[in-house]
Amino acid sequence: MKKYLAEVLGTFLLVFIGTASVVLGNLGTALPVAQEAIGLAFGIGVIAAAYAVGPISGAHLNPAVTVGAFLSGRMPAGDVVGYIIAQIIGGIIASLLLVVICSGSASPVTNYAASGWDAAKWSTTSVFLAEVIATFTFVTVILGVTASKHSTAFAGLVIGLTLAALHLGFIPISGSSLNPARSIGPALFSGSEALGALWLYIAAPLVGGAIAGVVARTRTFELE
Numbered sequence: 001m002k003k004y005l006a007e008v009l010g011t012f013l014l015v016f017i018g019t020a021s022v023v024l025g026n027l028g029t030a031l032p033v034a035q036e037a038i039g040l041a042f043g044i045g046v047i048a049a050a051y052a053v054g055p056i057s058g059a060h061l062n063p064a065v066t067v068g069a070f071l072s073g074r075m076p077a078g079d080v081v082g083y084i085i086a087q088i089i090g091g092i093i094a095s096l097l098l099v100v101i102c103s104g105s106a107s108p109v110t111n112y113a114a115s116g117w118d119a120a121k122w123s124t125t126s127v128f129l130a131e132v133i134a135t136f137t138f139v140t141v142i143l144g145v146t147a148s149k150h151s152t153a154f155a156g157l158v159i160g161l162t163l164a165a166l167h168l169g170f171i172p173i174s175g176s177s178l179n180p181a182r183s184i185g186p187a188l189f190s191g192s193e194a195l196g197a198l199w200l201y202i203a204a205p206l207v208g209g210a211i212a213g214v215v216a217r218t219r220t221f222e223l224e
Contacts, residue, residue, distance in 0.1 A: 011090030043164025071213025135208025
């Protein structure tokens, strides 16, 4: 149970820090100029959560990471569902608290940093592929830097900076979710359009994480 509670807390920290920067910090209204700041906010959120709960649960914070860890052979099947449920709960709590905070604003808030893309500029196929590739890259780095032969005290820092760097490239295309738990919470409170796009931000990261896990299991990079 401690592992699951740690995943709730860790995912809460990641989603709240990241989405609060977009909504409360008004960074979402300053795109594309603010994408560097948003990337750093989510990256720092990962770093904070990794060092806060990593020793307890491994700080997956992301169903795609959990799927990748399982398929790589580094996680028992019995923990997968519990981890994913905990991550989704953490993301929902983060978004719910953001909604509560924004309810006291004089300016109505209708979007709580929900993931989405500009259909006039990017096709669904391009966005799906971008999320798959970015998540594959992210999970591959995580599996590599946390492997027993390569473990380092700086793993959380490396993971957070990798996420920040990926956000710089992919925010203009897909919004750069790479994490179903990060997308589910905000979508629940951001209206029908956000909910309609949610399938992509669940499916694509899971595909990317699964591919990373299978690649790691082949031990091509001798991760263990």
